Amino acid sequence: MKIVLIGYMGSGKTTIGKKMADKLKFDFLDLDDYIIESEGMAIRDIFKEKGELYFRKKEHEYLDEVLTTEQNLVLSTGGGTPCYGKNMETILKNTPNAFYLRVSIKELAQRLSKEKEYRPLIKNIPDDDLPEFVGKHLFERSFFYSKAAHTIMCDNKEPEDIIKEIEVLIT
Numbered sequence: 001m002k003i004v005l006i007g008y009m010g011s012g013k014t015t016i017g018k019k020m021a022d023k024l025k026f027d028f029l030d031l032d033d034y035i036i037e038s039e040g041m042a043i044r045d046i047f048k049e050k051g052e053l054y055f056r057k058k059e060h061e062y063l064d065e066v067l068t069t070e071q072n073l074v075l076s077t078g079g080g081t082p083c084y085g086k087n088m089e090t091i092l093k094n095t096p097n098a099f100y101l102r103v104s105i106k107e108l109a110q111r112l113s114k115e116k117e118y119r120p121l122i123k124n125i126p127d128d129d130l131p132e133f134v135g136k137h138l139f140e141r142s143f144f145y146s147k148a149a150h151t152i153m154c155d156n157k158e159p160e161d162i163i164k165e166i167e168v169l170i171t
């Protein structure tokens, strides 16, 4: 069985995914970490040296690879994963358990202002401009995120409470 978490950068996919995998005794995999390990490079270096297109190609390949194993897995995707090529279709084809972790623009901008360094898409955006950037970007991406079987509203909730909400929806 596969449980896939999708959502914007900073929406808590990794934190929640890890805790949920522990609780369910599933394996946990963070797609970004898998890419870093497989490519032997940090994401920001892949973007800088090989370009975003290369990153998206690899992201697609590794997504296919990890979704077609037999293991029980909680998979945290990258913020852009569902928004390129046929990735969202691939996710939905492989599992009914795709969850969009939805966080408000305000909350995302606050969280991301402290976590920009390793995220090439936002690292040069001044904190004051983050809400506008995130708002526009999220508007474009919501089309893809909303295809997930379930949307979990995550503002002002502890990871444990979000996990409880997800658990009862798993099929």
Ligand code: S3P
Pocket (backbone or CB within 6 Å): 007, 008, 009, 010, 032, 043, 077, 078, 079, 080, 081, 118, 119, 120, 121
């Ligand atoms: C990206 C999100 C990042 C990472 C890459 C691109 C995006 O993952 O995959 O920097 O396009 O939103 P996180 O959502 O884990 O930050």
